[in-house]
Amino acid sequence: MAGKNAVSESGKVRRVAVVGGGLAGLMTVIKLCEAGVPVDxxxxxxxKRSHSVCAQGGINASVNTKGEGDSPRVHFEETVLGGDFLAQQPPCLGMAEAAPSIVYLLDRMGVPFNRTPEGLLDFRRFGGTLYHRTAFAGATTGQQLLYALDEQVRRFETKDVEDNKGVxxxxxxxxxxxxxxxxxxxxLDDHQVVRGLVAQDLKSMEIRAFSAxxxxxxxxxxxxxxxxxxQSTICTGIANAIAYKQGAIYGNGEFIQIHPTAIPGADKLRLISESARGEGGRVWVPKDPMDKRNPVEIPEKDRRFFLEDKYPLYKNLVPRDVASREIFAICYRENAGIMKRNEVYLDLTHIPEPVLRKKLAGILEIYEKFVGTDPYHNPMKVFPAVxxxxxxxxVDFERDARGSLKMGSPRNHSTNxxxxxxxxxxxxxxHGGNRLGANSxxxxIYGGMVTGPAMATYVDNLDRSSHDLPSTLFEKAQEREQKRYDKLASADGDENPYGLHQELGELMLRDCTIERHNKVLDTVITKIGEFEERYTNIACVDKGKKANQAVPFMRHLEGMLILARVIAEGARNRDECRGAHYKPDFDDKMKDAPNPIGRDDKNWLRSTLAKWGGRTGAQSKVEFIKAFDYQLGGQTVHCNDEVDVSLMELRKRDYTKKKAAFAKDADPAKKPEATTPAATTEASK
Ligand SMILES: Cc1cc2nc3c(=O)[nH]c(=O)nc-3n(C[C@H](O)[C@H](O)[C@H](O)COP(=O)(O)OP(=O)(O)OC[C@H]3O[C@@H](n4cnc5c(N)ncnc54)[C@H](O)[C@@H]3O)c2cc1C
Structure with a gap:
């Protein structure tokens, strides 16, 4: 494969690095390789074990095979509305418009999507929409997608690099x-430009610098x-924490999605995908919380379908932030969960077993395995989970004339x-303040299709390749990390890192999720500070020289403490309700606000931008900023916290209405112009 600049002046292969082999990483790799850029x-x-493998319910694309009048424009608008207007609109438009061709691309790659009896791709409903928009492969969609992209990347693992002349x-x-x-x-070099990375082999524990x-x-x-x-146990956010500490800006940290339906568990909270409700699953509690009857014997008149009652149009498929808050209110405010516990029923028993087996077997097996109850014939017990x-x-983006993304711009997905x-x-x-199901x-995948070309353009325009820089830059970075590793490996304080993590997790889960209160958040922030102090007295519980799991965990714990503070302080600062960020104390204020969508958008329709502010003693500091500059291709790019809302007017986010209050001016007949070359890969042409 000949790249324009595949080989550096001194004859070295000019590689870039992609950290992460989930769907986003793999698609970025594919696009880089197609542009002739070699990748580590x-x-x-x-x-293939990346967390993407866990995704269950499906992937959104407004293909409208069921003739409902869905369109990419409606998808775009529902995404923006679902995210409570905090999402950047041009990338959302690009994503919604590219979605149908992305699903067809995946189909051509061999993803075994469910099909209708006529042989068309089948689509199911998901939250926040009334349309059947979600393509799915049973209830193991993530696995099928990940394996398909993995196959494509394997082809490139065997493909030779060619120099600039094709040799x-x-x-x-x-x-x-x-x-x-x-x-x-x-x-980073002296100008804060990325020149490579340091990584550690988790088997041999070798620490090595890579130029990129x-x-x-x-x-x-x-x-x-x-x-x-x-999420999977590896989802600690460590890489972002490292980059944040090295100067990258973190956006909207306080927006954490709580999924309405998971299986409560002592070790982990296992998801029961929204697809269960998409296929007709109903959420209810007994009218008498202490009703001792077997739930299948409780007649409908004695059941309370609280989502269907309050949201007659969307019923059980309101967006996740809305559904989670309703379940929380039933259990905590009304004490009306099953047997007054924090559980509600998610019921599929009215759907014929063969249909469930065809469409949802993957998730129902999980329920049966971990709860020990047959969900085909008994309502499942669920509760919201992070x-x-x-x-x-x-990350930045560059708009094209229509307001979508300008493909190939090096600004797309560039950090500062x-x-x-x-x-x-x-x-x-x-995803703004709340992600719609199946949009992740x-x-x-769309992000990967944009990021690959963006990086290729950036690399093509570099004056000098990192691979030609003096080796001392890399040796020093490697030494620094080796010393840090040695220090952690010999730490013999009193604090067990796993115990500390457990305390952090309990604190964040209890006090920084569905409902947030400023007084409580103040305590959370103080506590995080105490954890940071205690971290300095940590002990390494594994002295092994190979496959040592303790030291990497200690590193990840430090990163989790840093990001926990970003999340908690971001939540403390944002005095409003938006998407998944809900402060009851400010809810009434929203209702009275003069603004047509009922809140103080001048102050809060803004991205939270968090910048590492160093440490005072052991405690990290977050600086929240409004604007900043960064350098790209010799130019200064100025950015601020404003959200690009130029493509869709603000509307009230009200899912209780009988008629959809949005997408009314979207014209389903209006076909999007071809804005993106994204949805082809070599293999699929
Ligand atoms: C149970 C479950 C079901 C879901 N179902 C759906 C669904 O049906 N539809 C939908 O749209 N979304 C779904 N989601 C969300 C979706 O699965 C994820 O948001 C998405 O897969 C994330 O993909 P990713 O490529 O960004 O990251 P991941 O798939 O998480 O990949 C991250 C990669 O980064 C690597 N990595 C991380 N840190 C480091 C490090 N320090 N060094 C080296 N490598 C590192 C990991 O090894 C991994 O390869 C679901 C989520 C969950 C939890």
């Missing part, structure tokens, strides 16, 4: 994969900060650190 790919786990560079392949490697530091002309973090969400969550982060690393990109759940820009898989 890093992942904590085999890429094969001996022994060099387009993708070098480093699985079980932990990214530990960015290598650009680095992309596609490192997923930070759910484990909350201890128990639906699930997703709308917030993440701040020159040469550092970020994509997937680890970036902040597509879409944003990871």
């Amino acid at each position: 790919l890093f992942s904590l786990v085999p890429v 094969v560079v001996p022994g060099e392949k387009m993708v070098r994969k480093f699985e079980f490697w932990d990214f530990v530091q960015l290598i 002309d650009a680095v992309c973090l596609a490192t997923g969400g930070p759910g484990i900060i909350f201890g128990r969550s639906t 699930h997703y982060s709308m917030g993440g690393m701040w 650190i020159t040469g550092l990109y970020n994509v997937g759940e680890s970036d902040y820009q597509y 898989l879409l944003s990871t």
Whole structure:
């Protein structure tokens, strides 16, 4: 594969690095390789075990095969409304418009999507929409998608790098994969430009510096900060914490999604996907919370379908922030959960078993395995759980004339650190205050399709390749991390890192999720400070020289403490209700606000931008900023906290209405212009 600049002046292969082998990372790698840019790919786990493998319910695309009048424009508007207007609108428009061709691309790659009897792709409903918009492969969609992209990346692992004249560079392949490697530091030059990274082999514990002309973090969400969550145990947010500490700006950290329906568990909270409600699942509690009858024997008249009663149009498929708050209110405010416990029923028993087996077997097996009850014939017991982060690393974008994204612009998905990109759940820009179900898989793949070309342009325009820089820059970075590792490995304080993490998780889960109160948040922030102090007295509980799991965990814990503060302080500062961020004390104020959508948008329709402010003693400091400049291609780019709301007017977000109060001016017949070359890959042409 000949890239325009595949080889540096001194004859070295010019690689970039992608950290993260989930859907976002893999799609970025594919697009880079297609542009002729060789890649080093890093992942904590085999890429096929990335958290994306857990995704269940599906991926959104307004294909409108059921003739309901859905369109990419409606998808765009519902995404923006679902996110309570905090999402950047141009990337959302680009994403919604590219979605149908992305699903067809995945289909051509061999993803076994469910089909209708006529052989068309089947689509199910998800939250926040009345349309059947979600393509799915049973209830294991993430796994099917991840395996499909993994196959594409494997092709590039065997493809030779060619120099600028098309001559094969001996022994060099387009993708070098480093699985079980932990990214530990960015290598920045004197001008704060990314020149590579340091990573550690989690088996041999070797620490090594890698030069790279650009680095992309596609490192997923930070759910484990909350201890128990639906996310995988590797989702600590560490890579973002490292980059944040090195100067990258973190956006909207306080926006954490709480999914309405998970299985409560002592170790982990396992998701029962929204697809269960998309296929007709009903949420209810007995009218008498102490009703002792077997739930299947409780007649409908004695059941309380509280979502259907309050939201007659959307019923059980209101957006997640709304549904979670309703369940929370039933259990905590009314003490009306099942047997007055924190549980409600999610009932599928009225749906024929063969239909459930065809469409939902993947998740129902999980319920049966971990709860021991057959969900085909018994209502499941569920409760909300931490699930997703709308917030993440701040990234830039460049609009085209129509307001969508200008493909190939090096600004797309660039962070404020020159040469550092970020994509997937680890970036902040597509979902605003609340993500609609099945939009994440879409944003990871669309984001990858945008980020690959953006990085390729950036690399093409670099004056000098990182691979030609003096080796001392890399040796010093490697030494620094080796020393840090040695220090942690010999730490013999009194604090057990796992115990400390448990306390952090319990605190964040209890006090910084569905409902937030300023007084409580003040305590959370004080507590985080205490945890940071205690972290300095930590003990390494594993002295092994190989496959030592304790030291990496200690590193991740430090990152979790840093991001916990960003989340908690962001929540403390935002005195309003928006999407998943709900402060009851400010709810009434919203109702009285003169603004047509009922709140103080002058102050709060803004991205929270958090900047590392160093430490005072052991405690980290967050600086919240309004504007900043960054350098790209020799230019200064000025950015601020304003949200681009130029493509859709603000509307009241009210899901109780009988008629949809939005998308009314969207014209389903209006076909989007072809704005994106994104949805092809070599393999799928
Ligand atoms: C149970 C569950 C079900 C879901 N179902 C759906 C669904 O049906 N539809 C939908 O749209 N969304 C769904 N989501 C959300 C969606 O799965 C995720 O948001 C998405 O898969 C994230 O993809 P990603 O590529 O950004 O990150 P991930 O898939 O999390 O990948 C992150 C990668 O980064 C690597 N990494 C992290 N840190 C480091 C480090 N320090 N060094 C090296 N590598 C590192 C990891 O090894 C991994 O390869 C679901 C989420 C959960 C929890």
